[in-house]
Amino acid sequence: MGVRQWIEGWPVLRQWSDGDPSGRGAAAKSRVSDELAPRTREADKVVKSICPYCAVGCGQNVYVKQDKVTQIEGDPDSPVSRGRLCPKGSASLQLTTGSARQHQVLYRRPHGTDWETLDLDTAMDMIADRVIASRERGWQWEADGQRARRTMGFASLGGATLDNEENYLIKKLFTALGAIQIENQARV
């Protein structure tokens, strides 16, 4: 910025030239204020979503810039919520992008005193082996003298916060494995 430009931009002078003699309005406006824009305008895309907290099912608009979520707010199109959100829904941005989220697989070995890190692929393989082994150990062809074709070796809890598609695959896979102890928050 040249000296002349600087001087011309000096609000003391603009007070007289811009019709704001008291210096409390237009003349005092800074360059940053002049160029201010909501971050939603910069979004590459707006993705339609649904609030993950309670079962009201409020519509959400998710603003994304350079593969990062920059803002989440109510979707005015939703006839259920009409663009409104409660404090939890309003905190969705912090929920999804906040520092409280873990991004690393952690492992605690039997009798271990602390976490260790583990890569996802190894963890998945270990879990698959555990499932197979526990399923076998807990296998019951019969129960109370009747054909049961099931395993009592492992159980699962959760689902009310999950998608229908996820619940469907959980129920499908675990039932096919013979597991029956499959439960969720509907009872908790």
Add this chain to the structure above:
Amino acid sequence: MTTAREATDPAAESGYTDHPPRMGFFTDTTVCIGCKACEVACKEWNAVPADGLDLTGMSYDNTVGLGANTWRHVAFIEQRKPLAAQDPGLHHDTDVLAMAEHGSATQPPEAGMTPTTPGSGDDFRWLMASDVCKHCTHAACLDVCPTGSLFRTEFGTVVVQEDICNGCGYCIPACPYGVIDQRPDDGRAWKCTLCYDRLGEGMEPACAKACPTDSIQFGPLDELRERAQQRVRQLHEAGVGEARLYGDDPDDGVGGDGAFFLLLDEPEVYGFPPDPVVTTRDLPSMWRHVGAAAATLLAGAAAAFLGAGKGR
């Protein structure tokens, strides 16, 4: 009769020609459910820092009041007053000064029940109200700001410019409502901007958008005032005689608020000043007295020498 009021046009007086209508908030506390969505939505949008974990015991209010990190604040008042229709009479003809002698209020440790209204029997009600910067027509914070960081926008709102503020702190005690405050680790003063960035894009402020019951309504101030009058009439007809507006009057000490309220009790019950006045209303008088005092000093000094005679 409501629209005929002559209101000042702060944007026009601040050098904006051809500006948009003055925008503001009407907060109807009678439909507030105290959910605090406004507080969170405001923080998310404006990236306002969290304010610490402190269980205050002030009913469900754990944010206490407006400040640098709280631009929307929901007050909770538990009262032994009937849920509903009230005797409309006010009884302020007693000696408030004498009462003040007894101390002003109950401190939080004793305030599980706000002792504002002793009441009787089983009556009980729970008032909730979302407070915010008033964006005064005559804004003290803006008047006293020495740097021009605080300025009047084309929407008639009052905004701190964070690239300018030098943290002198003058605006903070100037505000008659206790809105603006300094963020200690940052040094600058912060408050509600009425989402200035969103307004420019035709979006409504984050808090008003989130509000589940439309307790916070955003729009051109003229329309809001009209709507608010209607609402008060409706409530009076329904027997809620205590409903009253606060901050809507262009003739009040701050020239009317850009964010005004519908209350069910006296303003101070919610933590509002009952009759706020912009401090700079008295500034001409202050300057006069300063001038006179300076002159007195000059005269006094002259007299001191005259009385002492010539030195050696």
Add this chain to the structure above:
Amino acid sequence: MTMSDGHGSLAARPAREATTGVNTGRRRGRRGEQPVVPDTQFTSYYGKPIINGPVWKSPDIPAYLFLGGLAGGSSLLAAGAQLTGRGRLAAVTKVGAFGAITLSLGALVHDLGRPARFLNMLRVFKPTSPMNMGSWLLAGYGPLAGGAAASAVTGKLPKAGAAATAGAALTGPAVAAYTAALVSDTAVPAWHDGHRELPYVFVGSGAAGAAGLGLLGARQGEESPARNLALFGTALELAAFKRMEKRLGMVAEPYRAGRAGLLVRAGETLAAAGAAGSVLGRRSRVARLLSGAALLAGSACTKWGVFEAGLTSAEDPKYTVVPQRERLLRQNHAGGGEAQRGNPAVPQSG
């Protein structure tokens, strides 16, 4: 809206307003009855302050107030001393004024949340902002005081030095007085409501402080103007303070309570003792020095006390609420009781 061609009331889209707290009939009988206990309690929100108190730090801002007054008064003493040929007194007060204003400025900058942006104070010219006006004032006064001091110390450019001395003396009183407007132009009840008297308190205190400096620095025999100024300043300060307290009523309580009260009392006592000592002990060098120190300390205590009292009065909502309630009541009585703001029986409509 496809419903509108359908049936009945379902067609209407919901309105925005909802009625809250409307009773359903059973309690209606109560209406019109007077509550047993009239609703007259002085109230607040959990005793929390209505206004946000000053974030100005101690000792920065009390020092700023004190040093500004000291500088302004000193410049007057300097000019008088120069005119009347009291060389030592002139030199000491010139240097003192410059030193004080430099420290004062330093304190102000130190108190800023963003000291590096100090120069933004001169970004606008705002008569509505005493701090902005003060900044412009200091921008003029500072160099004058500096010039006067420099010339006095180096002995160079005596004419320019004299001109600077005169300029500083003319702006000095404003420097001593404007800080009263600065603190008054807030919502802090004890400060704002005292806006008529505080300028006199401040200049009186500033004069007494400068006199103290003069007594300390003057050569034997030069001190009588300083003594006079001490008497003048102290009398002005004490009288103005008394008058302010009388006028303010309960709002002035913080000036007499707690830490602030202690400081104000100390300020008054020290000023009175200093002034009295300077007169009674005029023949004793020790008495003169002690009196000077007392006057300086008294001036600092007064400013500090005023500052602290402001903090206290911001802290307790009663100082905000009660006077405002009172004012409303007065308006109400004046207006025949009908136009009371906030009276629910009278809907607010113009």
Add this chain to the structure above:
Amino acid sequence: MGTSFGRGGATTFQQDLANSDCIVIQGSNMAECHPVGFQWVMEAKARGAKLIHVDPRFTRTSALADVHVPLRAGTDIAFLGGIVHYVLQQEQFFRDYLLAYTNAPMIVSEKFADTEDLDGVFSGLDPESRSYDVETWQYEGAEVQAASGKRDQHWQRRTHAGRGEAHGSGGAEIGTEPKRDETLQHPRCVFQILKRHYARYTPEAVEQICGVPQEKFLQVCELLSENSGRERTSAFAYAVGWTQHTVGVQYIRTAAILQTLLGNIGRPGGGILALRGHASIQGSTDIPTLYNLLPGYIPMRHAHSWEDLATFVQGEAAEKGYWGNMESYVVSLLKAWWGPHATPENEFCFDYLPRLTGSHSTYETVMEQLKGTCEGYFLLGENPAVGSANAKMQRLGMANLDWLVVRDFSLIESATWWKDGPEIETGELSTDDIKTEVFFLPAAAHTEKDGSFTNTQRLLQWHHQAVEPEGDARSDLWFIYHLGRRIREKLTAAAADGTQKDADRERDRPVRELTWDYPVKGELAEPDAEAVLAEINGWNADAEPLSSYEQLKADGSTACGCWIYCGVYADGINQAARRKPGTEQNWVAPEWAWAWPLNRRILYNRASADPDGKPWSERKAYIWWDAEQEKWTGHDIPDFKATKPPDFQPEEGAKGPDALRGTDAFVMQADGKAWLYVPAGLTDGPLPTHYEPQESPFPNLLYRQQRNPVRQMMKHENNRFQPSDGQTGSEVFPFVVTTYRLTEHHTAGGMSRWQPYLSELQPEMFCEVSPELATERGLEHLEWATIVTARTAIEARVLVTDRMPSLRVQGRTVHQVGLPYHWGPNGLSTGDAANELASLSLDPNTHIQEVKALTCDIRPGRRPRGPQRIELVREYQQRAGITDETGTEV
């Protein structure tokens, strides 16, 4: 609700609340727990509706209500039963509606004996097994069900208890056409039985039991009655305040009876809205991650030697109504799962389904873990270490596992109990000794995956992926798909290497033959959620998407993963992703997303018209018969065959939907009627009856029977029960505890206690007590208090408030202690978990725990640390004389 109306889902939708003339919120704190849904209540108020909130506490909902009725926690049936009594006695019921659409005229078997006759129990109680023989509850001349002769009673009860009542779909079968008395005068008709059953639920009784003054109670009765009928409708909203009791299902049943009597079901502004607490809790029962159900409320198999697909269907399907087509639903499900391997010859792989032997709910699972049978555990977005009743039992169960997989956003208590759980502090467990291997896998957020949630009004709404999850975070779809893929690969390899035993090969066949070839996309190989949705929706033999469950076949030519969701992918379009703005369509907004069944928004809406098909009133018109076009029309999609005229009479011998008359509005029910009286389908009685909670400081005023005789209890040394009124030691736990949520937090806190913006709003665990209780026990505002039950002791900061009223009950004052249950030791906002206090005593139908009404003691000060905490509880147990038998009497 399943047993009353045929489907367990909410009968209405949130927006429709705006049309109500009176809304009763009970067992729910809607303004706090569903703030955004509450806007529709406020809309109704704006139109002049009255809002009644019935709740032990004065909440943010009460603050906005016209009437707040504080009642003693756990006495809702007495309160609602009182209103039923009022409506019957004052003849405020909607007679025409009652005759047309309910089972009021049906005549019940003379073998039936009511609680009136047996002092609090129904006929058929077997105290030994703590169960009812339900046969005596039948309509006259009807059998329990077609296959009853062959089925053993115990399993029969289990299967039928399992269906419908939780959140789902489907009333039970009732056999042949019952006898009716249109005059409602027959002494054994449902109407008269109802009248007798509730005769003692007088305003005086309500006052005595619930602590509700008669005046206030009658005010509610009048408001409800005034605002029901032809011209006006009232709605009920409830939530877990009703379900979390030993008689939870019957709470809802009472509301259903009341709403049926008042003619408020199937009509705009009426209905019963179940307010669910999780984004997809409705979905997770529709497509159940529940032990006793298959998708679409098809019951799981039980172990019977004789059962094949045909007898299973015969046993479970109904003669009449849409459950009559159950075989198509089952076969289509099996086809969806095992594809070409499912053939008529192998009964479509029916044998692949594992069998139940009794209850296998989460609480039984804990017992299995303690026994060591269950050695592995998946926790998928759930936090039982603080979120489940008697959380200590949950942790002890987990400490006995071989392995535990926790998938969540943050390190919740269920992932870290082995190093910092309460038992480590008390010394009951030591980290070194715990053998459990723990895997923590970070989960993807809703913004990081495609999928659908089913909200509280049965609405499936699709959320689109916005960004890829970071680091190791993955969706549960990814996790379960790739876990399945790996397991299948390993088992296939094992089968191929030739050394596997035949029995093991057979054991693994259902896994190897499972259809599991979902397309994946992107770098992370995320399965395509829409492909899964397409399978849920189903397809025909030509792989074309189906559009209605009426197209499903029992011959194996259709596949469908969840029959009630059939139509969500009609025309190959993701109907759940439809987002036509609400402002651009009518108020029902049928083009926003997709509701089951078949996009109907108000269920049983045939009942919004009179028997002739005309609206009951202009004001409340919704669906009506258009004689010209010969079809049902209106604002919503008819929940009825669109072309079946009002005067339709089925042919003799018609089955399934064809057997429904033109006035059978409750199309899932075996008789097409709303059930005031439930002849089959519930385990604890055909009519709701007031019992005291498992732990209560009061005797049951109405009957000698204190508690639900068939409630379910888990006996364990860490799950001791407390004595109730009249028993020695009951004075040791004199106060009633109730638990609840706050707006600012979510369930057990996993999604809120880690968020700074939410944590600062409610920063710490607290308890709420009345000023009277505070005085009595020396509790100070903001100081600490310790709350003790026979299970454990927790601490909380005290809030003294009038919002927690002390009530006058049976001539004495009962104090209540309020505990929000969001907290645990991890995260930003912390505190003891309220669920530690609860016992495992469950509703016999749903196996939901009772946490809304317990008894406790409260004392000032913090709880003891370390082993002294256990000492304190033991001391209390001794003082109250608690043994393993206490509280377990029938």
